[in-house]
Amino acid sequence: MSKKELNIFKLLSQKPWEASQAAIDNQHDGKTLDLSKAKLGVRTIMVVSTVIFSLFVVSYSDRMLVHDWKSLSEPWLLWINTAILIFTSFVFHKAKIYSDKNEFEKAKNTLLLVGFLSFAFITGQLLVWQHFISIGQYASTNPANAFFYLLTALHSLHLLGGLFFWGRATTKLFTDNFNVTKTKQAIELCAIYWHFLLIVWFILFGLMIAS
């Protein structure tokens, strides 16, 4: 049984009562997609996060049309943070390539760099917050500010959630006897999640610049 039901219309028009279909069905291994459950789990989480951020983007676009909207001037620090995040994604990609090649010593070091950069990004975001607070731009000052604080906070929380799993994967590499397949998969999935968060940040940051 190799055919996986990728096409929902095909699936829903199956005729399970026909002998030929029954023969195929009896051999079915019970998996719908050729994906590991962890991968599917991460994808589901990314779908749910996408819905959350999309709804915020819709609310943002709706709110910014009102006349009292005063957009923030993005400080240069935000551009540096963006650069850091891009670099983090790049390094994570490197780490994934190393772990694919079973070069775990190198993977370990790049992963540590990823952690450092991610925390640097979060610290950078906090510095931007501090900057805004110091010049009197609070969340309640203007709706643009409110959205800025809210979206950066949510994005960083997503990153912190990712760092939890990054921590689990990285500590595995420090033990002597780790499950190679599982660790490789964990590194790969974390990398995908980091790229996802980079794309989310591009969209959020782009929205802030555009308005």
Add this chain to the structure above:
Amino acid sequence: MNDEYTDNKIETKAADSSSGSYAPPAEKIPAQEAPDQELYHAKSFWTKWVFCQDAKVIGIQYALTATAIGMIGLILSWGMRLQLGFPETFSFLGPATYYQSVTMHGMIMVIYLLTALFLGGFGNYLIPLMVGARDMVFPYVNMVSYWMFLVAVLVLIASFFVPGGPTGAGWTLYPPQAILPGTPGSEMGIVLMLVSLSLFVIGFTMGGLNYVITILQSRTRGMTLMRMPLTIWGIFTATVLALLAFPALFVACIMMTLDNLLGTSFFMPEIFTMGEKLDYAGGSPILFQHLFWFFGHPEVYIVALPAFGIVSDLISVHARKNVFGYRMMVWAIVIIGALSFIVWAHHMYVSGMNPWFGFFFATTTLIIAVPTAIKVYNWVLTLWRGNIHLTIPMLFSLGFIVTFVNGGITGLFLGNVIIDVPLSDTYFVVAHFHMVMGIAPLMVVFGAIYHWYPLITGRHLNQTLGKIHFWVTFVGAYAIYFPMHYLGFIGVPRRYFEMYDSPYMTSGVGLNQFITVAALIVGFTQFLFLYNIFTSWYKGEKSERNPWKANSLEWHTPDYPPTHGNFGKELPVVYRWPYDFSVPGSDKEYIPQHVAPSEVPTAKAEQT
């Protein structure tokens, strides 16, 4: 994985299609060779029953917690009914407490009782058993999901005890009034409500992840999607809806919390109170309504779809007949699920939106009636010439069909803008949604509990108490909600604490008293039902294995009731759908899903 199977060289006879029977494999197919799931084996009492990772126990935990909070919701409704029926005799409820009761009753019943019971309770217990899995795919996450739900419930209960009490903003929590002084609970109650909802959404997402991925990836061999029981289809589609819809509630909750605590203006327009201008400006209350109903309408189907699925299985088993139009039932579930995301604004006809916008949503709303009607016809056709056993699950299923048709038809009226506008703020709406998403799904919940109780405990519920429970609930529900439609027609407004001597109320006084008495009786019967559940646990009549002679896998586990790991040493292999009752040509009255065609050579395949 695919290579493993070809290595086995399973012999398949040439399909003997002329006889129309399930001809292929003459031999039984060996069970899955894929490595078994790593299960956490509990050792102590704590890990076995409290911090448990077994989906069956988590399901029971979910169900008990949901029932407990649901009882609070029930008692709140008594308070409201006493106030409405006999305002002079029972004057203990002030206006503030009345609104708090309305709010908490609505929120508890919709989210913390029905959603948690169907998906958390039935979902956890039934999914792994029915698809032939040992457990959920992420048991640890599943456990955390329950504990998040419990914390959400505790936060909700805590709001009863904070200064100002729980929020009284109505279950829709519309801003700006929800967070402004003057609304009961606008101090701490609303914050706790929003936090509790956010926690619920996070916890549910963890559970939902498990339900979806277990159904997609963890089925046993031979269990194709089109051989799954409809219960699983219903729960699956509802979970997908919930994963996509709950984020809207989450987003709305977060923004409103910030409006309240930090003074932002996401939803708050310019407001003057007591002659003074507040700091809010420019926010859009309508935006909240859109977000809320983008969650709120799918929520109706999150409750209804599992009920649709479960009732299909109950009707089929207790009428000893296959489900009429299985494929069409699956299509209808999927189509209803998809459509449910483009009808939300029919809750907002009176919000002052563009009439063309309303026209669009009225159209989509009426289109949803088509797949829903197909399902009703199919249930009726399943019963047609069936061998109907009037067991308690069957009684509740019949009650469900009638009630659902009833509530659904009033829904068609309300779906039209021009009829909705005058009726929107009357008791007609209250009667409609209680019929369609209160009583109807509850009928299924009750039927399902009577049906699966023997599986969970190995004992039957008391039949006499069960019959009393059914008849009082069924007749009583109509005694409550039929007159309520009429109250709506004569113009009695909903959400009012007291009607005084307004002209349209004077003719409704007697009816209101009648409704209150009926509500008290029906409510009391639910406690009788709980008594039945708890006493039958240890002194109910012992049930033999598979008492309803059902085909689906959960009744055919090696241990009865099923134990940790569900299926003993080998997972079952599935050869057929779960509705092979009275199959032509077979001498067996029913053929369970794991019976190989070689064991029932004469059975003919039935077109679904």
